[in-house]
Amino acid sequence: MKKDKLRTLLSFAVFALFIYGCWSGIMWIAHQPKADGIPAPLRSVLRTNEKIFKTVFSPQQQSKTFKPEQAQSRTRKNGLIGMETNIDVTQYCVVVIRHKGDTLRIGMDELKQLPKTEVIFDFKCIEGWSQVTRWGGVKFSDFAKHYRVGTKSGALISDQPGEDWYKYAGLETPNGKYYVGIDMPSMMHPQTILCYEVNGKPLSNLDGAPLRLIIPVKYGIKHLKRIGKIWFSDEPPRDYWAKYGYDYFAGL
Ligand SMILES: Nc1nc2c(c(=O)[nH]1)N[C@H]1C(S)=C(S)[C@@H](COP(=O)(O)O)O[C@H]1N2
Ligand SMILES: [Mo]
Numbered sequence: 001m002k003k004d005k006l007r008t009l010l011s012f013a014v015f016a017l018f019i020y021g022c023w024s025g026i027m028w029i030a031h032q033p034k035a036d037g038i039p040a041p042l043r044s045v046l047r048t049n050e051k052i053f054k055t056v057f058s059p060q061q062q063s064k065t066f067k068p069e070q071a072q073s074r075t076r077k078n079g080l081i082g083m084e085t086n087i088d089v090t091q092y093c094v095v096v097i098r099h100k101g102d103t104l105r106i107g108m109d110e111l112k113q114l115p116k117t118e119v120i121f122d123f124k125c126i127e128g129w130s131q132v133t134r135w136g137g138v139k140f141s142d143f144a145k146h147y148r149v150g151t152k153s154g155a156l157i158s159d160q161p162g163e164d165w166y167k168y169a170g171l172e173t174p175n176g177k178y179y180v181g182i183d184m185p186s187m188m189h190p191q192t193i194l195c196y197e198v199n200g201k202p203l204s205n206l207d208g209a210p211l212r213l214i215i216p217v218k219y220g221i222k223h224l225k226r227i228g229k230i231w232f233s234d235e236p237p238r239d240y241w242a243k244y245g246y247d248y249f250a251g252l
Pocket of ligand 1 (some may be wrong): 075076077078079080082083124125155173178203206207220221222223224225226
């Protein structure tokens with residue numbers, strides 16, 4: 001009997017110590033200096049994740065694709081930051097900054113001259129939902145080659161990452177209210193498209209008309225709708241959700 005009581009007491013003590021340990025741990029993390037908006041120890045975990053993702057990420061590795069009949073006929077609409085007002089899609093041009101002071105303005109008719117690619121994949125949002133959706137547009141890699149963008153020298157971009165590649169692309173809505181930064185290997189991935197169609201029809205306003213990013217190797221947050229501007233940099237461009245502590249890389 002006595003022994004049992006002692007044992008119960010001991011387990012309680014161990015349990016209490018454990019809870020106290022967890023609590024102090026959390027408090028310690030919360031009181032650490034911040035790095036990019038979140039406590040430094042958490043940020044360093046995200047950085048380690050990113051390193052692992054970057055080493056296992058290979059442009060040869062494709063996201064799983066589906067048949068057209070498996071795609072949702074009506075896509076879920078989520079996130080409308082930077083799309084608060086209507087724009088005249090007939091007047092639309094995407095602004096592409098090749099280098100500082102070297103800007104291209106490309107209209108939709110011109111863009112549609114480039115070969116069209118379709119991608120049907122499982123679109124995943126960090127909120128926890130996903131849906132198989134079907135998109136059409138121009139491969140970013142085709143676009144980069146055609147317009148000679150993405151390299152520091154202005155030379156034709158190589159298929160494999162090299163010294164001449166800028167490290168990142170930045171994209172933002174015409175009003176600059178939603179913006180993402182994306183590593184160039186992911187931009188150059190063969191399934192990444194500058195997208196103007198969903199289920200074979202032009203994008204609606206809520207889909208991000210007239211042009212959005214579809215990048216199956218990333219979570220939904222990176223699939224910027226209504227692209228206003230694209231630019232390149234060796235420094236990570238500003239990123240809307242990374243600012244609130246989400247993983248910058250957001251790889252799948
Ligand atoms: N301009 C803009 N693009 C955006 C967002 C946004 O708020 N504004 N939200 C992102 C998020 S979080 C998701 S999940 C997808 C949703 O795309 P959908 O509306 O086509 O489903 O768009 C992304 N692109
Ligand atoms: Mo999302």
